[in-house]
Structure formats: C-alpha cells, structure tokens
Amino acid sequence: MTDFHLSTPSSRPRARAFAIPLDGEPGLYNAITDVPGVSVGYTTLISGDGPLDVGHGPVRTGVTAILPRPQADIACPCLAGFFSGNGNGELTGIHLVEEVGAFSLPITITNTHSLGVARDATLKWVAARRPEALASAWGLPVTGETYDGFLNDINGHHLTDDHVFAALDGAVSGPIEEGSVGGGTGMSTFEFKAGSGTSSRRVRWGGETFTLGVFVQSNFGKRRNLMIRGHRAGTELAEPRPVERTSRAEKSSIIAIVATDAPLLPHQLKRIARRVPLGIAWTGGLGYNSSGDIFLAFSTANAEAAAGRSGRLASLVSIPDVDIDPFFDATVQAVEEAILNALVANADMTGRDGNFMPALPHDWLLATFGRAG
Numbered sequence: 041m042t043d044f045h046l047s048t049p050s051s052r053p054r055a056r057a058f059a060i061p062l063d064g065e066p067g068l069y070n071a072i073t074d075v076p077g078v079s080v081g082y083t084t085l086i087s088g089d090g091p092l093d094v095g096h097g098p099v100r101t102g103v104t105a106i107l108p109r110p111q112a113d114i115a116c117p118c119l120a121g122f123f124s125g126n127g128n129g130e131l132t133g134i135h136l137v138e139e140v141g142a143f144s145l146p147i148t149i150t151n152t153h154s155l156g157v158a159r160d161a162t163l164k165w166v167a168a169r170r171p172e173a174l175a176s177a178w179g180l181p182v183t184g185e186t187y188d189g190f191l192n193d194i195n196g197h198h199l200t201d202d203h204v205f206a207a208l209d210g211a212v213s214g215p216i217e218e219g220s221v222g223g224g225t226g227m228s229t230f231e232f233k234a235g236s237g238t239s240s241r242r243v244r245w246g247g248e249t250f251t252l253g254v255f256v257q258s259n260f261g262k263r264r265n266l267m268i269r270g271h272r273a274g275t276e277l278a279e280p281r282p283v284e285r286t287s288r289a290e291k292s293s294i295i296a297i298v299a300t301d302a303p304l305l306p307h308q309l310k311r312i313a314r315r316v317p318l319g320i321a322w323t324g325g326l327g328y329n330s331s332g333d334i335f336l337a338f339s340t341a342n343a344e345a346a347a348g349r350s351g352r353l354a355s356l357v358s359i360p361d362v363d364i365d366p367f368f369d370a371t372v373q374a375v376e377e378a379i380l381n382a383l384v385a386n387a388d389m390t391g392r393d394g395n396f397m398p399a400l401p402h403d404w405l406l407a408t409f410g411r412a413g
Contacts, residue, residue, distance in 0.1 A: 044069045044215040046412060048385050052219060053402065055380040059410035061269055064373040067240035069215045072106070072253030074240040075299040077113075077340050080255065081105040081211030082222030082236070083203040092193055092286070092392040100192040100391045103158050103199055104222035104236060105207035106147040106255060106297055108338055114166065115173030117142040117346040120338040121310030125317040129293045129332015132159050133182040137336070141306025142346055145173070145181045146208055147336070149223040149257045149295050151192060152185045154199035159183040161204035169208075184295035184334060186259035188226025190284075191391025219385040226391065227259035229294075229382060230266040230274060230324065231282050232400045233389050234258045237382030241370035243302065245359060250302035252312075252367060254319075254374040258382040260292040260331050265324035268380065268409075274324060277404060283396035293332035294320060296378075298371055303341035303357045308364060312337040315368045319375025337371075 042049070045066060046057045056062065056070070067074030082104055088097030108118045122137045132155070137143050145166055148158040162181040166173050173179070188194060207222065216238060220226075224235025240253035266274035296316045304312065316335040317327065327333050345354040359367070383400045390396045 048217050049215050050217060052385040054218065055377055055384045057412050058405045059412050060380070062373070062377055064241045064370060067242055067251050067253065070240055071216055071238040072240060072255040072297065072299050073213045073216055074251045075253045075301050075340060077109050078253065078299050079107045079211035079213045080216045081207040081209070082217065083207040084221050084225050085198055085203065086225065089390070094193060095196045097193050097196065098392045099196070099198045100226035100389065101151045101154070101188055101198060102222045102225040103148055103150040103204050103207045104224065104257065105211050107211045108147065108299065109340060111169065114146060114170055115144055116343050117144040118338040118340055119304070119306050119309060119342055119346050120336060121306050121313050123310060123313035123316065123335050125333035125335065126327045126331050128330055129185060129334050130155055131182060131184045131295065131334045131336065133180040136180050143182055143338070145179050147182045147297060148204060149184045150199055151188045151194055151223065151226065153194050153197060155183050155185040157199050157201070158204050161201040162208070164201060165205050165208050182336060184257065186227055186257050186293040186295060186332065187291040189291065190228065190395050191389060191397060192226040193392055218381050220387070220389060224257050224382065227257060228397045229258045229379065230261040231263040232383055233386045233397045234382040235386065237378040239374040239377035239381060241374050243366045243370050245363060245366065250300060252298065252300040252302065252370040252374060254371070254378045255297045256375065256378045256382060257295045258379050260294045261325050265326060267322065267324040271408065280398035282398065283394065285393040285395050291330050292328065294325070296335045296375060298335065298337035299340065300367070301340050302359060302367060304339045304367070305356065305358045308358065308361065309337040309339060311364065312367060312371050315371045316375050319372040320379065322372065322376040323379045
C-alpha cells in the first residue's frame, strides 16, 4: 500500500521519504485536499526541444485548478483573507476579497503571460458546467501566476481554454501529484527544479480536529540561501548548476493557497495569510525585489453565512483570536513542507534554447538526512 506521506501517486519521493525532522501532524494525504471538499486538477504541457521558436515552443507550462468546494457548490463563497509579501506579481479577484472578505468559484494558477486565459476560461467553465452560478450574477475568479520563461516559450501563449477546462474537470480529492505538473511545470526554486507542492496539518481545538492545507506554486530564491530545517544546504550544493544558454532574468515568485475547515473569520484568515512568509523564510526565501509573494487563505466553514440571504441575519461561529496560535504553527509548518515537496518530487528539466534546471540531488538528501524509517 502506498504511503502518500512518502511519495506521490506516480511514486516520486516527497520530503518525508528522507529523514528530515519536520514539525506538526500531517493529514491523511499531507495535502491541501485533506480539507474536506477541496480538490486539485492539473493540465501539464511539455513538448519540443531546442532553440526557441515563439509560438511553437519548446513548451514547459500548464495550469493548476483548485476547487474550494465540490463542483455542485462552487458558487457558494468562502470566507477569505489575502496578503502580499512582495507585490511583483498578480492574483486576480483580491480587491473583492479585501472588500468583503470572501470569494467564490475555482482558483487557477499558471504562467505569467497566460493568467488572462486561465481567468477567462474559468468563467466559461462555470457558465458551461454550473450556469445557475452566473445566471443573475457576475464572477471574479481568483487566478495567480509565476514566471516560467527560462524553460518555456512564455510568449507563445500555449495555454488554451480547453487546457483550463481539463484541469477543472479533472480536479480530485485525495493524493495529488507534485513537482513539474500543472502551473508549476516550468518553475524553479533556489536554482533547482521545483513547481507544485502541497502539505497539511491537523489542529486540535475544543474537542475537535481541524485540517489546514497549503498548496504552493514555488518559483523563487537564490541557491546560496536554501535551508532545509536550519541546515544551510545552499552553501554545500554549489553543484549541479543551471545551464543558461540564454540569460535567466531575475523573475521569481511564489503563490500560496491556504485552505482550512476551521471556522475562521476574514480578519483571522488575513492573519493566516500573513504567516505564509515565515514558512518561506524557513526554507531561505527572503522576498527579493523581483519576487511576487502573494497569498490567499480561505475557510470552508460558515458556508450558509458566507452565502448570505437578503433580509436574514447571518450567524457565524469562529475560533477566538486568543486561540489562533496553533493555526499559525500549522500554516508555517505546511508552507515549509509544501516548498520542500515541490523541490524533492522533481527531476532535471531542459527547456527552451537548451536551458537546463537540475533537480535537488536525492543522494545529497540521503547522505545528509537519511531515509525515512
């Protein structure tokens, strides 16, 4: 039987496959999909090799879809909070989140120049699959981006509506893939191949057990700063280096989505989002100038109140602010592990013009930390 704490569904090792001393108690699949009702889907686009031919490739990109509620309930808002650690990037729909503390419809994440396609295709998908959600309303989907132009023909605009539809239709709960999949296909972190990563934590409060899950599209950091549980890995890993046939511009970012079934209010979810940079810092991320560090936290609780009914009082329940610290712990722990999973569950990749990004060496992890169990 597969232990999904140790490997992805395709048997790529995760951070816990090595004896890295991680904090906290993960959920069943150690993924954002441990939060009931949350599902994730991918479309991964990999084709072509050799010199860049804009519009033809090579292609190393994709799109990730996160459904915060089951498809039948996708129009029901989730209470939410937003924080930007550094604003050199984009996450659509956040002005509404700031205004009303909620959002609805699926979240998508892709490359910088395909953000508009993913956003618009999400609206088309909702109109086709759940037309009642837009029959008498407008939609402002949340869509995020990071830059994959070092490996991908980013100006070729290869992502289409059909690719976004496929990711949304293919969203699943349970264990999910990590690494070079979906929107993370062409991404790198600390000058190693990275991309999509996830993790979760259980939090016990008031006799109940809640789940907090994180999904990252990780594409940031300088090699010299990489830390793994306080170990200054970047100073030891001078090799292997990226191969730059064409200049690798300083364009880096991380999008993090935090989901929970705990009853937290919008101001509390904003506080959760503000803790994401602490988990990034535990890996060595410092929020450099070119990095878009943008974070959204949402709760699936209080659905009836979030939906609202005209002329009726909305009753919400919440965990008191004085008891929120364990959820801060869970956020920082899950963000750190999600980034490590994006690095570990990966392989070398060669893209446009022969540009090459190495994977974090598993033999180094084995020699430094050992094997789990």
